[in-house]
Amino acid sequence: MTDHILRMRGITKSFPGVTALRDVELSVRRGEIHGVCGENGAGKSTLMKILSGVYQHGSYTGQVVFDGEDCAFGGIRDSEARGIVIIHQELALVPQLSIAENLFLGNERATRGLIDWNRTNHAAERHLRRVGLRENPTTPAGALGVGKQQLVEIAKALSKEVRLLILDEPTAALNDDDSAHLLDLLRGLRDEGITCVVISHKLGEIIDVADTVTILRDGRTIETLDVRADQLTEERLIAGMVGRDLEHRFPPREPTAPGEEVLRIEDWTVHSPTQPDRRVVDGATLSLCRGEIVGLAGLMGAGRTELAMSVFGRSYGVRISGRIFKDGKEIDVRSVRAAIRHGIAYVSEDRKRHGLNLVADVKRNVSAAGLGLLANRGWVNEHEELRVAERFRDRLRIKTPDVLAPTHTLSGGNQQKVVLAKWMFTEPDVLILDEPTRGVDVGAKYEIYAIVNSLAAQGKAVLVISSELPELLGLCDRIYALSAGRVTGELTAGEATQERLMRYMTQEDRR
Structure with a gap:
């Protein structure tokens, strides 16, 4: 046999x-x-x-x-x-x-x-x-x-x-x-x-x-x-x-001094919608500067996604308290529309469930969050919508024969690029990327890292949430650690190691 x-x-x-x-x-x-x-x-x-x-x-x-x-x-x-x-x-x-x-x-x-x-x-x-x-x-x-x-x-x-x-x-x-x-x-x-x-x-x-x-x-x-x-x-x-050796997992990036603080989250507390007495985010404070890539590390259940979603128009949680400042002025982000208006974008960790309309074509997904930029008296300029989608297809190297192709026919990495394009089109000042390379192969990861670097080079502030510590270490200028909803540590790129991050991620609040 x-x-x-x-x-x-x-x-x-x-x-x-x-x-x-x-x-x-x-x-x-x-x-x-x-x-x-x-x-x-x-x-x-x-x-x-x-x-x-x-x-x-x-x-x-x-x-x-x-x-x-x-x-x-x-x-x-x-x-x-x-x-x-x-x-x-x-x-x-x-x-x-x-x-x-x-x-x-x-x-x-x-x-x-x-x-x-x-x-x-x-x-x-x-x-x-x-x-x-x-x-x-x-x-x-x-x-x-x-x-x-x-x-x-x-x-x-x-x-x-x-x-x-x-x-x-x-x-x-x-x-x-x-x-x-x-x-x-x-x-x-x-x-x-x-x-x-x-x-x-x-x-x-x-x-x-x-x-x-x-x-x-x-x-x-x-x-x-x-x-x-x-x-x-x-x-x-x-x-x-x-088809080639990758000498480096991450694209080269010229070190630059971060710009002015663009977003500051102070004493942010969020309670669970199913268990209102339980704090899933507990007095978290963090800041982002222009041109800076900041990481958020934490074990499963630490409250990373809950923090991101609650900041993005209170998409998660109840009894939310704390203050958010944009360019030094306190802002109100009580809805997703308000968050977008204030220049905040959020790329969900679950692109298929929360990030994309898989039955719609690539064009419609790219324009979905910024239709107001394409509309005149309530009517969307479809010619301009097509032009925008094709521009982002070329810019992000989205592999699709046509922007009219259904989004579900794209590979995972290319679907992720469509989600990024959707939020980049809104011209945000702050991008929150939740597990941006989950389910994505090494080649597509490299391309997504390059996109993140280019966003920072344009003066955007980027917050990256990732379960992969090497990804945060290779990509970020600073990294916050979260444990049981509390920020337990903050390290610069030069200070951060997997061991030091893990120590912060598994301990009680040090305040």
């Missing part, structure tokens, strides 16, 4: 105006964890959708051989019948249904046409234990955190007697502890003989967990590497992904 459970040969897939895959080759050994890496738009997800039957046989050319047999999947049910299961980055659980109902949705445990709930719940409990979850199977899936929902998805795959498990960005939305638990689970599944294919932008995790890695670039297979034999490093992966 062949050592390879999967061979994909000569896979070519086209969409209107673009060839997503061109003669791609992928071979996966039985019982291994196989990583797939590449920049956004390299074709990773498209290839996995072909393998899992999302894109039906006949919509592409090439050959899929699974366990020694040619496969022509007409849909997901066909691939699942062979033991191939995919878990997408956007989890597919129904939040109102119980864990058990989600596990067996479409594959119900029934007797004579009636669901056997006792059998269903017991079977669900068995699969949950296998992935390390001790939740009651009758618990609504929506009551679980993202990390536990990811484990439920894996339990669901195990209930289908999975032989090849495909995970698309499985740790993108997870904290460090949940990510570590998930990677340990994948190792355990490998030991049980289940083959896994993992797509991830987190190169360190890929090197840590994978046995073999295939690199895609511009819809082509570049190379397949053995992690241990080739002594694989992140730098080696990056070189394969972008």
Whole structure:
């Protein structure tokens, strides 16, 4: 029997105006964890959708051989019948249904046409234990955190007697502890003989967990590497992904003295909307100067996003108190409209949920926050709107055949550039960027960093919130640390290290 459970040969897939895959080759050994890496738009997800039957046989050319047999999947049910299961980055659980109902949705445990709930719940409990979850199977899936929902998805795959498990960005939305638990689970599944294919932008995790890695670039297979034999490093992966060595992860930036203070937040306190007695931001004070990039570091739950959203037109929280000064004068930002009017912009950490209208075209998304700049007597000048969108497409190098293309067809990195373009069009003085490179590959990260640098060079003040400390250290002039809603420290770029930041992020307020 062949050592390879999967061979994909000569896979070519086209969409209107673009060839997503061109003669791609992928071979996966039985019982291994196989990583797939590449920049956004390299074709990773498209290839996995072909393998899992999302894109039906006949919509592409090439050959899929699974366990020694040619496969022509007409849909997901066909691939699942062979033991191939995919878990997408956007989890597919129904939040109102119980864990058990989600596990067996479409594959119900029934007797004579009636669901056997006792059998269903017991079977669900068995699969949950296998992935390390001790939740009651009758618990609504929506009551679980993202990390536990990811484990439920894996339990669901195990209930289908999975032989090849495909995970698309499985740790993108997870904290460090949940990510570590998930990677340990994948190792355990490998030991049980289940083959896994993992797509991830987190190169360190890929090197840590994978046995073999295939690199895609511009819809082509570049190379397949053995992690241990080739002594694989992140730098080696990056070189394969972008086609060149990245001597520096961050674009060069001329050191300049910051300008005048443009925004000051004083004694800012925010209470939780669901638990009004709990302070999620507690007396925070920070400032931003023109031409300065300031970081905000903190662990999950520290209150970083809550602080940003509350400042941006009180988009989050109740019983908000404190003062905000713009150019030395106190301002009132009681609404998003007021925040925009005062020159404040906020790029959400969840671009798909809060940053974009995915069914609308790129043009409409770019103009969405600044339609007043394009309107005359209530009518939008569509010719000017088109010109603005094309200008930002060229300026930010947004990869799309046309600004009239639906935004959901763009890669993650290019979607993020559209969000940046939307707020840049409003000509803000202050930009708050919440996890600006989440789910974005190294090449697109570099381009986004260059955009941030150019904004600072124009005299904008930029506040960057990031869970990646190396990102803050490589990008920022100053960094504030937040712990339990309080600002516990402030360091200049020359003073900051990961160790010092972590010390501030895990301690009580030092005031």
